Amino acid sequence: MMEDSSIRVEVDGITKTFGTPRGATIAVSDVSLNVNPGEFLAVVGPSGCGKSTLLRIIAGLEPPSEGEVRVGGERVAGPNPRHGVVFQRPALFPWLDVMGNVTFGPRMQRKRSKSAINESAEGYIRAVGLAGFEHHKVYQLSGGMMHRVALARVLINRPNLLLMDEPFGALDAQTRLVMQELLISIWQSDRSTLLFITHDVEEALFLSDRILVMTARPGQVKAEYVVDLPRPRDVSILAHPRFAELKYQVLTSIREETQRTVTLEQTEALSVDMP
Amino acid sequence: MATAAAQKRASGWANHLGRRRAVRRLRSGLPVIASFVFVLIVWDLVAATKLFPPSAVPSPGDVFARAWNMIWHPYGTTTLEGHAAISIGRVLAGYLLGCVAGLAIGILMKLKPITRYVLEPIFSFLRPIPAFGFITVLIIWLGIGESPKIALIFIGVVAPMTIYTVTAMDALPPDLDDAARSLGANGRQVLLKVRLPAALPDILIGMRVLLALAWTSVMGAELIAADSGLGWSIWNGMRYLQTDVIFVGVITIAVIGAAMDGLLIAVTVRLTGGWKARMRGRE
Numbered sequence: 122m123m124e125d126s127s128i129r130v131e132v133d134g135i136t137k138t139f140g141t142p143r144g145a146t147i148a149v150s151d152v153s154l155n156v157n158p159g160e161f162l163a164v165v166g167p168s169g170c171g172k173s174t175l176l177r178i179i180a181g182l183e184p185p186s187e188g189e190v191r192v193g194g195e196r197v198a199g200p201n202p203r204h205g206v207v208f209q210r211p212a213l214f215p216w217l218d219v220m221g222n223v224t225f226g227p228r229m230q231r232k233r234s235k236s237a238i239n240e241s242a243e244g245y246i247r248a249v250g251l252a253g254f255e256h257h258k259v260y261q262l263s264g265g266m267m268h269r270v271a272l273a274r275v276l277i278n279r280p281n282l283l284l285m286d287e288p289f290g291a292l293d294a295q296t297r298l299v300m301q302e303l304l305i306s307i308w309q310s311d312r313s314t315l316l317f318i319t320h321d322v323e324e325a326l327f328l329s330d331r332i333l334v335m336t337a338r339p340g341q342v343k344a345e346y347v348v349d350l351p352r353p354r355d356v357s358i359l360a361h362p363r364f365a366e367l368k369y370q371v372l373t374s375i376r377e378e379t380q381r382t383v384t385l386e387q388t389e390a391l392s393v394d395m396p
Numbered sequence: 397m398a399t400a401a402a403q404k405r406a407s408g409w410a411n412h413l414g415r416r417r418a419v420r421r422l423r424s425g426l427p428v429i430a431s432f433v434f435v436l437i438v439w440d441l442v443a444a445t446k447l448f449p450p451s452a453v454p455s456p457g458d459v460f461a462r463a464w465n466m467i468w469h470p471y472g473t474t475t476l477e478g479h480a481a482i483s484i485g486r487v488l489a490g491y492l493l494g495c496v497a498g499l500a501i502g503i504l505m506k507l508k509p510i511t512r513y514v515l516e517p518i519f520s521f522l523r524p525i526p527a528f529g530f531i532t533v534l535i536i537w538l539g540i541g542e543s544p545k546i547a548l549i550f551i552g553v554v555a556p557m558t559i560y561t562v563t564a565m566d567a568l569p570p571d572l573d574d575a576a577r578s579l580g581a582n583g584r585q586v587l588l589k590v591r592l593p594a595a596l597p598d599i600l601i602g603m604r605v606l607l608a609l610a611w612t613s614v615m616g617a618e619l620i621a622a623d624s625g626l627g628w629s630i631w632n633g634m635r636y637l638q639t640d641v642i643f644v645g646v647i648t649i650a651v652i653g654a655a656m657d658g659l660l661i662a663v664t665v666r667l668t669g670g671w672k673a674r675m676r677g678r679e
Contacts, residue, residue: 177574180574180578181578182574182577182578200577200578200580201578201580202578202579202580204578205578206574206575206578208571208574208575209571210571212569212571212572212574212575213575214572214575214576214590214593214594215671215672215675216593216594216596216668216669216671225576225579225581226579226580226581227580229576229579229580229581229582229585229589230580258669258671258674259671259675259678260671260674260675260678264678267678271575274575274579275579278579278580
């Protein structure tokens with residue numbers, strides 16, 4: 122699990138324009154950023170700032186309108202199972218059981234034998250704390266368990282890059298904390314490069330090495346904060362004085378953007394009514 | 397996490413739910429039986445008033461006697477079971493061929509978009525035409541044997557089955573498509589391993605609708621150039637004002653139709669485990 126388990130991400134002048142009935146919308150505008158090998162980078166920003174679009178472009182799920190993304194020096198031209206994506210919804214395949222979901226990636230890639238895939242799947246199911254649930258159907262799982270399966274399903278591809286789009290946003294506060302701790306422990310053991318999108322500043326501080334704040338639409342990188350909090354981290358970090366200090370700085374930075382977003386939306390809502 | 401305990405609890409729940417479901421099914425069966433008994437009583441009372449001649453409203457007793465008679469003595473070319481078997485054979489042949497062909501054409505349309513551009517307008521154009529409109533040309537082309545009857549049912553099923561398959565496969569939640577692609581599935585695998593199983597519950601619902609349509613078609617097919625089948629029995633009953641025969645035919649079709657529908661529901665549960673209904677409101 123240790124061979125080339127981390128990789129550099131270079132985002133170079135990415136712009137993404139969407140055609141809408143009311144003309145073109147610029148989702149992200151000239152975004153450049155780097156994620157260092159093995160780094161845990163959090164991207165925060167107001168809703169609708171294009172952070173999900175940015176992640177989808179890095180994942181190769183959507184082409185950029187302009188610019189280029191390189192992962193490990195190679196230009197991203199499409200999805201890659203070594204670049205794992207965890208979505209906001211668990212997005213499990215509900216007609217399969219836990220085992221079927223976790224083995225999905227290797228089964229599609231047809232590179233490993235069936236027994237090797239199953240053995241590996243059992244290991245990852247154990248790693249996310251779902252041992253004994255291999256043959257449970259998706260609809261028999263709780264929301265937190267579904268997210269664990271989604272994580273195991275990505276980890277089995279041995280990703281050197283993990284892209285996570287507000288993966289715990291829909292969970293209740295307690296389950297979210299448990300999932301965050303699980304993610305940290307997994308990341309600390311395999312040290313893949315990790316890009317994590319969230320609107321939750323505390324979550325970003327708790328998890329990441331570095332935080333990028335994005336502007337309101339069109340999204341651009343506004344500010345960068347290095348999270349110089351000690352690791353390994355646990356809940357006690359919330360009481361660290363530096364945590365409060367950083368939280369205040371990041372929140373202030375986002376707040377301006379959120380207000381700009383609200384103004385932007387109001388202007389747009391008004392312009393719809395205009396003849 | 398105490399996973400073993402949690403699992404034990406989960407399976408305990410499943411057993412508990414299973415038992416409760418059995419009790420519920422038994423309870424829900426009683427009102428159904430009661431409503432059938434109620435209809436029979438009302439029907440018998442109406443017939444007993446003699447307000448309508450037996451040629452208009454035969455009593456349940458008359459209908460039962462006719463059914464009994466038709467089981468033991470041929471009505472026309474064969475007995476009631478014979479007519480039923482012939483109609484079931486026609487329906488199953490036309491319906492299954494239509495479903496398989498529609499499914500195959502639908503999947504082909506998703507695999508090769510060019511076929512969709514060519515075929516979809518044709519199927520959309522054909523779909524609203526009542527299949528019965530084709531019976532005359534089918535007889536001219538295929539003669540008066542079994543083939544025009546099976547073809548008629550096939551025609552009624554194949555176009556809507558194609559459309560059901562394509563639209564159900566179109567309707568995949570976008571994040572499932574993204575998840576599959578980012579996990580390493582290629583375009584073909586996304587279609588066959590994700591879109592198709594995701595669409596299956598909706599396709600099976602479409603197949604239930606089409607089963608009823610197939611029975612409507614067989615009625616039409618047995619109207620012209622036929623001397624057997626439940627449809628033929630009904631039309632013949634009308635021709636000779638044997639209203640009890642019509643009732644026997646209609647009730648037999650209803651019973652067989654309900655049984656086939658139940659079978660299809662069982663197949664649906666077997667194939668999908670009912671995940672679609674169970675996932676509702678989850679995630």
